[in-house]
Amino acid sequence: MEDLIYKAAYGRRREILLTLYSEGTTSLNRLRNKLGISSSALLFDISALEALGLIKRDGGFVELTDKGAKVASILSSIAPLKNLSMLEALGLRPFVVPMLASPYLNAVAALLLAIWIASIYISRSTLIGVIYSYIFTNIYYILFVSILSLTTILISIYFATRRKVHITNIIIGLFPLLIYPSISIIINNYNIIYTLKFILLLLSCGTLSTATSYDVGSKYETALLAYLSGMFIFPILIYLMLHVYI
Numbered sequence: 001m002e003d004l005i006y007k008a009a010y011g012r013r014r015e016i017l018l019t020l021y022s023e024g025t026t027s028l029n030r031l032r033n034k035l036g037i038s039s040s041a042l043l044f045d046i047s048a049l050e051a052l053g054l055i056k057r058d059g060g061f062v063e064l065t066d067k068g069a070k071v072a073s074i075l076s077s078i079a080p081l082k083n084l085s086m087l088e089a090l091g092l093r094p095f096v097v098p099m100l101a102s103p104y105l106n107a108v109a110a111l112l113l114a115i116w117i118a119s120i121y122i123s124r125s126t127l128i129g130v131i132y133s134y135i136f137t138n139i140y141y142i143l144f145v146s147i148l149s150l151t152t153i154l155i156s157i158y159f160a161t162r163r164k165v166h167i168t169n170i171i172i173g174l175f176p177l178l179i180y181p182s183i184s185i186i187i188n189n190y191n192i193i194y195t196l197k198f199i200l201l202l203l204s205c206g207t208l209s210t211a212t213s214y215d216v217g218s219k220y221e222t223a224l225l226a227y228l229s230g231m232f233i234f235p236i237l238i239y240l241m242l243h244v245y246i
Contacts, residue, residue: 008054008071012037012045017054017064021072021219025063073213074101076220090206091220099172100214109171112178119181120146130204130235132180132197150174153231157208160226165215173211176203198236205232 008017015035020026026034032042046062049055054068064072074097099108120143125132127146130153136142157170171178180200184193208231209223216223 008049008052008075012041013049014075016042016045016049017068017072018076020055020062020064021069021076025061028057028060028062031062070214070216073216073220076213090203091210091224092203092207093210093220096172096207096210097214100169100211105172106168109168112171112175115182116150116178117143117147119185123181123184125181125184127177130177130201130231132184150178157212161212161216165212169211169215170208173208174204176200176207201235202228202232 008014012035016031019031019034028039028042028046032039035042046055046057049068050057053065054071055062056065076093099105102108120127121139124137124139124142125134126136126142127149128135129149136145153174154167154170157165158167177200180197183196183200187193187196205227206224208227209220212223212227213220
């Protein structure tokens with residue numbers, strides 16, 4: 001995969017992949033006009049990308065293969081932060097993608113979980129669903145409910161993505177949510193902590209979308225919409241309705 005990314009990361013090949021990634025199946029004429037290049041130049045790069053197995057042609061139309069969609073997703077993820085839109089920046093893509101590609105990915109995920117459990121124990125905050133609360137005082141209840149909630153999130157995302165997103169990558173995608181207990185130990189201001197839990201949950205939707213687009217090759221925006229609906233909007237509405245009891 002690294003070799004494919006290197007061969008497609010520069011010049012017109014990158015532009016072709018990112019254009020097909022954002023627009024889907026496109027005619028050769030439209031692609032030529034959009035890139036502002038000659039037919040011969042376009043066909044040269046199309047043939048090269050086709051030989052790499054990243055795109056396929058059907059008559060006068062061209063589209064990404066599954067491998068091409070994943071490469072294009074990675075290329076879009078590693079764009080400089082200043083070039084990303086606000087929605088893309090929400091996924092912290094220049095930060096998350098290197099972690100996902102790191103050979104130490106499993107160790108980082110294990111360390112993240114260990115720190116999360118330790119900070120849960122110290123802070124006495126309980127992860128209920130996707131939102132932290134202080135409804136329990138018994139540490140055994142706190143740990144049980146928190147671990148159960150995290151396990152449910154991991155399994156739900158794993159099967160919702162048809163087992164295409166690795167559990168380790170989901171954990172990395174959840175890191176904003178997992179660092180909340182650690183931050184709550186340091187910050188004692190209630191208003192800041194109250195706001196922070198929602199900000200970190202929102203960031204988790206973005207980082208999970210980055211992990212999903214990285215693994216599956218799906219569009220980042222599509223994944224973000226799904227995560228915002230399932231992990232942010234509906235849970236927040238439920239939380240606000242029940243706020244008086246929490």
